[in-house]
Amino acid sequence: MAAQAAAAAQAAAAQAAQAEAAESWYLALLGFAEHFRTSSPPKIRLCVHCLQAVFPFKPPQRIEARTHLQLGSVLYHHTKNSEQARSHLEKAWLISQQIPQFEDVKFEAASLLSELYCQESPERARSGTACGRQLHQAVTAGSFARRDCSFQNSVDAAKPLLRKAIQISQQTPYWHCRLLFQLAQLHTLEKDLVSACDLLGVGAEYARVVGSEYTRALFLLSKGMLLLMERKLQEVHPLLTLCGQIVENWQGNPIQKESLRVFFLVLQVTHYLDAGQVKSVKPCLKQLQQCIQTISTLHDDEILPSNPADLFHWLPKEHMCVLVYLVTVMHSMQAGYLEKAQKYTDKALMQLEKLKMLDCSPILSSFQVILLEHIIMCRLVTGHKATALQEISQVCQLCQQSPRLFSNHAAQLHTLLGLYCVSVNCMDNAEAQFTTALRLTNHQELWAFIVTNLASVYIREGNRHQEVLYSLLERINPDHSFPVSSHCLRAAAFYVRGLFSFFQGRYNEAKRFLRETLKMSNAEDLNRLTACSLVLLGHIFYVLGNHRESNNMVVPAMQLASKIPDMSVQLWSSALLRDLNKACGNAIDAHEAAQMHQNFSQQLLQDHIEACSLPEHNLITWTDGPPPVQFQAQNGPNTSLASLL
Numbered sequence: 001m002a003a004q005a006a007a008a009a010q011a012a013a014a015q016a017a018q019a020e021a022a023e024s025w026y027l028a029l030l031g032f033a034e035h036f037r038t039s040s041p042p043k044i045r046l047c048v049h050c051l052q053a054v055f056p057f058k059p060p061q062r063i064e065a066r067t068h069l070q071l072g073s074v075l076y077h078h079t080k081n082s083e084q085a086r087s088h089l090e091k092a093w094l095i096s097q098q099i100p101q102f103e104d105v106k107f108e109a110a111s112l113l114s115e116l117y118c119q120e121s122p123e124r125a126r127s128g129t130a131c132g133r134q135l136h137q138a139v140t141a142g143s144f145a146r147r148d149c150s151f152q153n154s155v156d157a158a159k160p161l162l163r164k165a166i167q168i169s170q171q172t173p174y175w176h177c178r179l180l181f182q183l184a185q186l187h188t189l190e191k192d193l194v195s196a197c198d199l200l201g202v203g204a205e206y207a208r209v210v211g212s213e214y215t216r217a218l219f220l221l222s223k224g225m226l227l228l229m230e231r232k233l234q235e236v237h238p239l240l241t242l243c244g245q246i247v248e249n250w251q252g253n254p255i256q257k258e259s260l261r262v263f264f265l266v267l268q269v270t271h272y273l274d275a276g277q278v279k280s281v282k283p284c285l286k287q288l289q290q291c292i293q294t295i296s297t298l299h300d301d302e303i304l305p306s307n308p309a310d311l312f313h314w315l316p317k318e319h320m321c322v323l324v325y326l327v328t329v330m331h332s333m334q335a336g337y338l339e340k341a342q343k344y345t346d347k348a349l350m351q352l353e354k355l356k357m358l359d360c361s362p363i364l365s366s367f368q369v370i371l372l373e374h375i376i377m378c379r380l381v382t383g384h385k386a387t388a389l390q391e392i393s394q395v396c397q398l399c400q401q402s403p404r405l406f407s408n409h410a411a412q413l414h415t416l417l418g419l420y421c422v423s424v425n426c427m428d429n430a431e432a433q434f435t436t437a438l439r440l441t442n443h444q445e446l447w448a449f450i451v452t453n454l455a456s457v458y459i460r461e462g463n464r465h466q467e468v469l470y471s472l473l474e475r476i477n478p479d480h481s482f483p484v485s486s487h488c489l490r491a492a493a494f495y496v497r498g499l500f501s502f503f504q505g506r507y508n509e510a511k512r513f514l515r516e517t518l519k520m521s522n523a524e525d526l527n528r529l530t531a532c533s534l535v536l537l538g539h540i541f542y543v544l545g546n547h548r549e550s551n552n553m554v555v556p557a558m559q560l561a562s563k564i565p566d567m568s569v570q571l572w573s574s575a576l577l578r579d580l581n582k583a584c585g586n587a588i589d590a591h592e593a594a595q596m597h598q599n600f601s602q603q604l605l606q607d608h609i610e611a612c613s614l615p616e617h618n619l620i621t622w623t624d625g626p627p628p629v630q631f632q633a634q635n636g637p638n639t640s641l642a643s644l645l
Contacts, residue, residue, distance in 0.1 A: 068092035089113040107175035110165035117158040173309035212309035276488025279525040336527030383567030385611040396627035411441035429620040491520035531560040
């Protein structure tokens with residue numbers, strides 16, 4: 001007995017010594033690997049060698065699985081060797097399923113492996129700690145990446161993996177929520193928003209059951225965002241009401257609470273802006289701006305939440321600041337406060353440049369492109385076409401670096417080129433750009449915006465496109481079934497109908513349409529539409545010989561256009577004021593208006609010549625495929641300036 005006990009003790013001591021030795025060599029290799037990974041610059045090859053050196057020691061399953069996960073993660077994030085990364089992650093997933101109480105390795109392997117399955121060459125679709133961030137990125141971009149066969153095959157491999165991981169993770173709240181977010185994001189990328197909403201609903205109920213009102217709100221807000229994309233407004237309104245109650249009642253980390261409020265208010269503001277309700281959105285926008293100021297004064301709390309289901313956050317604080325700048329720019333653009341839009345664009349772009357030095361998150365490029373899209377429209381209105389064209393070229397360059405970004409913004413890019421073509425009187429090119437944009441979009445509001453502008457091109461072209469024009473006008477008829485709910489776009493459609501009636505010489509009909517535009521634009525402070533409607537009404541009254549009424553329209557149009565400032569309306573208004581004062585015998589006022597008209601004409605002409613002389617002007621001929629990489633210099637402007645003079 002004593003001999004057996006001694007033998008057993010000796011064997012136990014030997015095993016303990018062996019385990020201690022195994023732990024020491026493993027920790028040494030792990031330490032070296034981490035040292036090489038975090039070196040500046042990182043020495044990834046040496047890091048990989050250290051991790052691979054673990055396997056010849058035939059380590060226990062736990063060490064083997066974790067090492068496969070570490071190798072897969074390093075290869076995925078730091079190299080292009082996706083095949084080896086995939087092999088290691090698959091081994092980590094398979095081995096970890098055989099080990100009890102090994103959830104972190106098991107579910108991180110599943111999460112990372114599904115990411116790898118869905119990667120798109122040359123750009124990878126990364127997932128963050130909370131899919132709320134990813135989903136918001138998709139929405140901000142406005143649309144989603146097109147799928148090719150290889151992407152679809154990868155998605156088909158990722159879905160069952162995530163479903164299985166979700167099924168076996170119900171006792172691990174953090175991973176269960178994270179995997180639900182990730183699968184919802186996958187369905188969103190496939191444009192299967194119904195399945196994505198269902199998963200987010202499941203996540204919200206699970207979060208409620210495990211006592212995480214914070215993550216429940218994240219799931220519900222993400223679902224609300226997708227419902228807004230689907231235009232399911234009857235479902236959105238009660239959902240946002242519930243979200244508002246949850247956010248206000250939740251007592252927890254101040255930064256997390258304020259980030260939920262930002263998410264909630266961003267959805268409200270963008271909902272109003274999509275509906276073209278620029279005046280109605282002001283209280284929500286003010287709350288949002290105050291909320292982001294509160295967040296900027298709060299210090300990050302390093303204390304982790306007690307509930308593991310709360311270990312998420314929507315966006316980093318710095319990203320939220322840029323997002324609030326962005327929605328402020330969107331509001332200023334729609335309202336016609338273009339100097340304010342310029343001010344906030346400059347702030348946002350400066351912040352983005354700082355962030356991009358340290359952060360390669362794709363959402364930052366999406367923010368940058370959307371900011372540029374809005375400021376380009378501002379430049380075209382304020383008479384800075386050359387600058388606008390250079391910024392369009394900048395958007396092209398950003399899209400060249402990211403296939404997904406290009407597929408999300410191709411229609412907007414061609415729309416901007418169409419607007420530029422109109423501003424330099426290249427109407428054939430404008431038609432081609434707008435037609436290309438229509439072919440590339442299935443977004444209803446963008447479609448209506450493009451059709452409205454294309455109709456105005458055909459109206460200016462006279463009788464060349466009568467049948468097509470009548471067809472377009474019928475499809476955006478504001479008196480009947482207008483295709484979108486946007487107040488702003490419906491008001492613009494009335495203006496286009498008024499413009500068409502004016503060119504047809506049907507002045508009473510034109511006045512009816514323009515008065516409807518004025519009523520709608522005044523209701524929501526749509527300053528640019530108001531100015532355009534006033535000056536066109538003034539022109540109609542001038543043609544009809546009613547000089548007093550014409551003056552009553554043109555003078556406020558000029559004042560409002562100067563405030564925006566809208567160079568084209570100022571040019572038009574000054575020409576009418578010159579002619580009105582001549583007709584009324586007011587020689588001094590007529591001379592002053594003529595001088596203003598001459599100044600505006602010279603500014604626009606100089607900018608026109610500069611823009612048409614830029615090599616980027618050749619972009620107006622691009623209507624197919626990815627944006628061109630290089631531009632050949634122009635010999636000089638070859639477009640008519642008659643519309644400017």
